[in-house]
Amino acid sequence: MNNRDLQAGARQLEATLLGELPALSALRAALHHRLFDRLPAPGPHPEEAWAVQILSERGALLAGDDGWCASAAMTELLRAQDDLAALVEFTALAACDILRHGPALSSGVRAFQSRAETFGFFRYDRARGTGAAQIEDTAPWVAYVTALSRREAPVLAPLIPLDGCARLLEIGGNTGVMAEALLARHRALSATVLDLPAVCHLGRARMKHRPEPRLSFLPGDARETAWPAADAVLFKSVLHDWAPDDARALLRQAAAHLPPGGRVIVCERGALADEPVPGGLSAAANLVFGPFYRAPAVYRDWMVAAGLRPLPPVDAQLDMTFHVIAAEKSA
Numbered sequence: 001m002n003n004r005d006l007q008a009g010a011r012q013l014e015a016t017l018l019g020e021l022p023a024l025s026a027l028r029a030a031l032h033h034r035l036f037d038r039l040p041a042p043g044p045h046p047e048e049a050w051a052v053q054i055l056s057e058r059g060a061l062l063a064g065d066d067g068w069c070a071s072a073a074m075t076e077l078l079r080a081q082d083d084l085a086a087l088v089e090f091t092a093l094a095a096c097d098i099l100r101h102g103p104a105l106s107s108g109v110r111a112f113q114s115r116a117e118t119f120g121f122f123r124y125d126r127a128r129g130t131g132a133a134q135i136e137d138t139a140p141w142v143a144y145v146t147a148l149s150r151r152e153a154p155v156l157a158p159l160i161p162l163d164g165c166a167r168l169l170e171i172g173g174n175t176g177v178m179a180e181a182l183l184a185r186h187r188a189l190s191a192t193v194l195d196l197p198a199v200c201h202l203g204r205a206r207m208k209h210r211p212e213p214r215l216s217f218l219p220g221d222a223r224e225t226a227w228p229a230a231d232a233v234l235f236k237s238v239l240h241d242w243a244p245d246d247a248r249a250l251l252r253q254a255a256a257h258l259p260p261g262g263r264v265i266v267c268e269r270g271a272l273a274d275e276p277v278p279g280g281l282s283a284a285a286n287l288v289f290g291p292f293y294r295a296p297a298v299y300r301d302w303m304v305a306a307g308l309r310p311l312p313p314v315d316a317q318l319d320m321t322f323h324v325i326a327a328e329k330s331a
């Protein structure tokens with residue numbers, strides 16, 4: 001099997017395992033009890049038989065001459081076991097929230113937010129410093145965001161209009177996965193990721209063994225820290241976190257910051273109301289944020305109001321539709 005087919009098989013298996021309750025439960029148990037590290041094995045512990053049965057029926061485990069072993073697609077997924085574990089844990093958390101507190105979602109977003117554990121997971125407040133406890137509280141959600149970015153960046157990076165740009169500022173760029181993908185495509189580009197201090201610390205740690213002199217991290221709060229010179233400002237899956245007034249203010253700040261010809265680029269999932277709601281258990285990971293996603297026209301109108309000229313919109317299908325909404329500052 002060539003590498004491309006192997007990758008496709010691994011993604012397909014991942015979707016299957018995250019997409020339904022028995023498979024997600026079995027995978028979560030297997031990761032928790034380090035089942036894969038004990039393979040090949042002649043037989044599962046009796047208590048693990050249920051998980052082994054489900055995982056083998058889904059194509060994650062195979063019965064071989066030496067007993068149970070991971071399939072080729074599962075072996076590929078396990079090459080980034082921490083990413084897989086982060087996706088599994090967040091999907092389980094979000095699914096629990098949607099199942100337990102779904103009725104509150106219909107009573108208004110605040111009622112849901114106050115009950116759902118999902119929102120307590122993203123401890124942005126703890127990411128404002130780099131003490132050991134702050135890093136520890138930040139690492140789990142950053143691991144999840146990083147795992148997601150690794151899946152999104154190969155599809156989205158080609159859609160980000162950076163031709164002719166020399167200096168990218170990525171606001172809320174997390175551990176730099178997207179920035180790295182963009183630098184690989186644009187050899188004359190350099191990039192700065194401005195994110196909260198603990199996040200930048202984790203981003204630098206991720207890059208420690210893969211030096212990229214064109215990528216730098218600027219720890220701070222995007223509303224207070226002085227922005228470095230840039231001819232493109234990217235907000236990827238960031239603005240839905242912000243209330244309309246704050247998001248508009250960030251777009252105005254970006255527009256004012258750019259030189260003539262500079263670009264503001266927003267990349268976001270679309271509003272749930274505008275597209276078929278994705279199915280399966282893994283949809284919970286986006287349903288919890290459903291009330292915060294906006295139609296691309298909202299961002300385009302805010303950019304126009306900030307004095308920018310819209311560029312042609314593009315989109316891509318991942319777990320939902322991602323929209324790239326870009327606009328240019330007039331010369």
Ligand SMILES: C[S@@+](CC[C@H](N)C(=O)[O-])C[C@H]1O[C@@H](n2cnc3c(N)ncnc32)[C@H](O)[C@@H]1O
Binds near residue numbers: 146
């Ligand atoms: C939903 S995550 C998106 C991360 C990344 N862009 C991606 O798509 O994977 C939002 C990011 O915004 C960052 N963030 C939140 N508040 C911030 C602030 N005040 N200043 C800078 N970054 C902030 C978070 O730390 C996080 O990395």
